[in-house]
Amino acid sequence: MLSLILGLATLALTATPVTAFIECNVLNYGAVADNSTDLGPALTKAWTQCVIPQVTTTVATNVLLYVPAGNFLLASTVTFDDAANWNLHIAGNIYLPYNPALTGTMLTFENCQNILLNGPGAIFGNGYRYRPGGDLTLNPSRPRLIRFQNCNNCEITAVTLYDSPQFHVTIIGNNNVAHDMAIIASHVGETDGFDMSGNNNYVHDVSVENGDECVTVKTPTNGFVAERITCKWTAGCNIGSFGDDNTAVNVQNVVYTDVTISNSDAGIMIKAYPDNIGTVTNITYNDFTLSAAAYPIYISAFWAGNGVDTGKLSITDVTFNSIVGTGTPTRPAVLLDCNAATPCKNIVFNGVSLTNTISNKFTNACGSGVTGIPAC
Numbered sequence: 001m002l003s004l005i006l007g008l009a010t011l012a013l014t015a016t017p018v019t020a021f022i023e024c025n026v027l028n029y030g031a032v033a034d035n036s037t038d039l040g041p042a043l044t045k046a047w048t049q050c051v052i053p054q055v056t057t058t059v060a061t062n063v064l065l066y067v068p069a070g071n072f073l074l075a076s077t078v079t080f081d082d083a084a085n086w087n088l089h090i091a092g093n094i095y096l097p098y099n100p101a102l103t104g105t106m107l108t109f110e111n112c113q114n115i116l117l118n119g120p121g122a123i124f125g126n127g128y129r130y131r132p133g134g135d136l137t138l139n140p141s142r143p144r145l146i147r148f149q150n151c152n153n154c155e156i157t158a159v160t161l162y163d164s165p166q167f168h169v170t171i172i173g174n175n176n177v178a179h180d181m182a183i184i185a186s187h188v189g190e191t192d193g194f195d196m197s198g199n200n201n202y203v204h205d206v207s208v209e210n211g212d213e214c215v216t217v218k219t220p221t222n223g224f225v226a227e228r229i230t231c232k233w234t235a236g237c238n239i240g241s242f243g244d245d246n247t248a249v250n251v252q253n254v255v256y257t258d259v260t261i262s263n264s265d266a267g268i269m270i271k272a273y274p275d276n277i278g279t280v281t282n283i284t285y286n287d288f289t290l291s292a293a294a295y296p297i298y299i300s301a302f303w304a305g306n307g308v309d310t311g312k313l314s315i316t317d318v319t320f321n322s323i324v325g326t327g328t329p330t331r332p333a334v335l336l337d338c339n340a341a342t343p344c345k346n347i348v349f350n351g352v353s354l355t356n357t358i359s360n361k362f363t364n365a366c367g368s369g370v371t372g373i374p375a376c
């Protein structure tokens with residue numbers, strides 16, 4: 001069957017060279033599916049010698065950097081800088097070694113445009129080996145998996161990521177989409193699923209199991225949509241944190257819809273430092289189902305940092321529609337803890353029904369729709 005498909009592809013290549021499908025197979029550039037030869041140099045070589053010279057259209061799927069079925073060891077980091085209009089297609093399994101000296105991000109796309117990273121393969125991070133007994137301090141610079149840095153119109157899908165030593169997917173740029181994929185990691189910190197910033201990014205139909213951020217928005221963001229998200233053992237779907245020391249914050253026009261969160265350290269959080277400066281506004285959460293979520297709904301201007309309330313971060317127009325399920329018995333269902341100088345305003349709740357919690361708590365916040373919140 002495969003040879004038939006390849007035969008047809010060859011025919012198509014002969015017939016219509018302009019839209020030809022070109023496959024740059026890493027096996028032809030030094031890769032060996034022996035799970036011990038480093039895949040890194042072969043990726044770089046196949047990219048520079050085969051992909052770059054042959055990209056002639058803006059259809060990403062016309063030129064594949066192809067990792068075929070088989071087991072590959074990725075022992076060094078790879079950066080695709082100024083990458084445009086091609087497809088990293090991972091059909092095989094990629095394993096990270098345990099190497100305490102390995103640091104940075106395993107696969108980085110930088111200044112990129114119209115890149116598709118897809119499966120059906122998987123990357124196995126072996127993160128547990130970098131964190132014996134859950135110790136995050138032994139290898140603090142342990143590697144991350146995938147980063148799109150200053151990238152627009154990119155897509156990541158159908159690749160399964162297992163247990164990165166650190167964060168899994170970071171996307172910075174505009175109009176990028178992550179969808180139909182799973183991240184499955186240890187239940188410890190610093191294992192973020194999707195960290196998103198930029199304008200008009202979109203995450204949909206993904207599931208994340210880990211011990212930290214599920215699908216999270218970082219600053220700056222203008223326009224972000226998340227839909228049909230499942231988070232297990234995570235720290236929830238959050239906005240922030242933003243960093244310490246007067247970090248400028250600008251997050252607006254964010255919508256999450258249809259999210260299921262279970263056994264988590266938090267449900268929905270906006271987490272800021274007290275000396276952040278700027279704006280978080282027009283944020284909407286629709287149709288969340290929570291079970292055993294600590295801090296189901298939590299906005300904090302004091303999540304971390306030195307605690308001095310400079311009052312320079314404004315959080316306004318945050319709407320929660322249909323947030324149902326269970327919290328944990330020692331924490332409030334809704335906890336809003338905002339700046340004295342710039343209270344949280346227009347925090348609106350419709351259909352919030354959370355059980356197994358203590359009473360809501362509000363400090364410097366106003367809005368409507370739940371018991372105890374003062375009107376603005």
Ligand SMILES: *[C@@H]1O[C@H](CO)[C@@H](O)[C@H](O)[C@H]1NC(C)=O
Pocket residue numbers: 035071073095096097098126
């Ligand atoms: C490949 O090597 C990695 C790292 O040494 C190891 O964890 C993994 O189990 C190996 N995979 C297979 C299929 O042998």
Ligand SMILES: *[C@@H]1O[C@H](CO)[C@@H](O)[C@H](O)[C@H]1NC(C)=O
Pocket residue numbers: 223224253254255282
């Ligand atoms: C709030 O965000 C939504 C979703 O991005 C957008 O459609 C709407 O226009 C925004 N509202 C305002 C007042 O900017």
